[in-house]
Amino acid sequence: MPRNQYAEICDFTGPFLGSHAVSQGDLTRAQLRSGPYNRLFQNVYVPRGLPLDHELRCKAAILIAPEGAVLTGCSAATVRGFPFALENDPVEFVVPERQGFHSLRGTHLRRTRLLGEDFEPWRDGRIATPLRMTLDILADTRLRRSFPRVVGQLDALLHAGCIDRETLEAYLGNRHDHGIGRARQALAFSDGRAESIPESEVRVWLRLRDIEAEPQVEVYRGTLFLGRLDLAILKAKLAIEYDGAWHLLGEQPRLDARRRALIEAEGWEFIVITKEELYADPRGMVDRVRAALNRRK
Template sequence: MPSNRYATTEFFGPFIGSRVVSEGDLTRSQLRSGPYNRLFQDVYAPMGIPLDHELRCKTAILVVPDGAVLTGCSAATVRGFPFSLENDPVEFVVPEARGFHSLRGTHLRRTRLLGRDFVPWRDGLIATPLRITMDILTDTRLRRSFPRVVGLLDTLLRAGFIDGEALKVYLEHRHDNGIVRARQALAFSDERAESIPESEVRVWLRLHEIEAEPQVEVYRGTRFLGRLDLAIREAKVAVEYDGAWHLEGEQPRLDARRRAMIEAEGWEFVVITKEELYADPRAMVRRVKAAVASRI
């Protein structure tokens, strides 16, 4: 008879199902029918633990190949930057010399790894901040757009998670797949950006030869009127991204009041919605170009 040493309330985190069965802590029937969520093959967690991406990272680390390193947006998420959604694949890199088997729900990439690239974490390894950032920027297989990865980089720079000069040195002599894109992303980055979508808008514009400066303050004399997400100063065109929160509560009224005061100083606003940014960014660019052309 299995012991009661691991009663339901005594499981505080992920565990390998076959191990607890072999040790007599649960029967297979208890494992299948008990209050446990199976997150990966043979890996479970007690119900009641929030099913978020961080839990999936803690679970996946138990079953990935030896030497695998948690990295990319997954590692950033466990370090406090919620870049990954719950069911996004958990990202790992594995040393070039090691073979590995695919694991459903993960994204494993073979690459060159140095000892300075990772540190111990839980039952495995996690990438250092510079390595996390490089893998976010270089991994094209996950189909993140170039503006998106620049937005993620802006967030890490703004928070002080990494230093831009240190990242430049780190990338300088590497030859990893995607390293050219990583260097270009660093050249496009700006830690003044206050949101990922704002960064994405700025990068889309720059890719089409429109330079927009982030977080520009507007004054009437000495009176502060407001801060613009993005500004094209020579045309006095302000480009702002309105996410869902701009439609809540008092925010629409506050936005309208601020914009009216700034428009009185000769500025024109182009307001970008989530649907426009992600469904048709080129139409967004054309709209901004038209606004600029009409004022120069």
């Protein structure tokens, strides 16, 4: 595994190889074990005090990744500014299909076909391009991310302009990767107008049960703007909104109540979805929306 500056220079401001620090005389084995360092992976350490987030784990894992491995999926997205991975989620790599490798604790390695345009240099290794990264987010079922969740992540990438819908459709069109059908279905369900992943998840759960809701609908009284709805079923004048934790902070509850009262005065009904309902009982959430639709027929 040829390595360059990040593996060879032990400046102790980021991840470093413990074996290299010892062989160069920068640290003794005792200092490595008992000094102010955290071990993130076998033989990879970081100074204590650094924020132990997923991006740091990616920088550490790339030092010991197999030859030719490409950082991808939610790990690559996190490095690119989309915090899809939690701190202790496995660091995701794809490895050329003919490349042998040993599993690494704390990582998720998947053998696949890689083309030259699928990756670019990053630190001591490679990172997937936004298109390849997106393919792996959508297609990798081994990590057991729900279909609504990956559509929500795709929505976020589209909304931010990280990827272009038509370019992604062309990229997926001629591929035969494992999971490509799921990736294409996710693209068909996606909508770059969505402004949060949970909002997207609610929309996808509804669509999977044949309820179509449009994101980010603006409501007016004549020319007076009353507010914007997370999701709306226009014919029924039914608004569906996700209230995350920030909706309970400061002035937000009062502002939400005022906006909803103005819109309700125009004949709309609101269904407010909580985090607990979305993630603990999505079927119950859908049933509640369907019951409201039936009432408003």
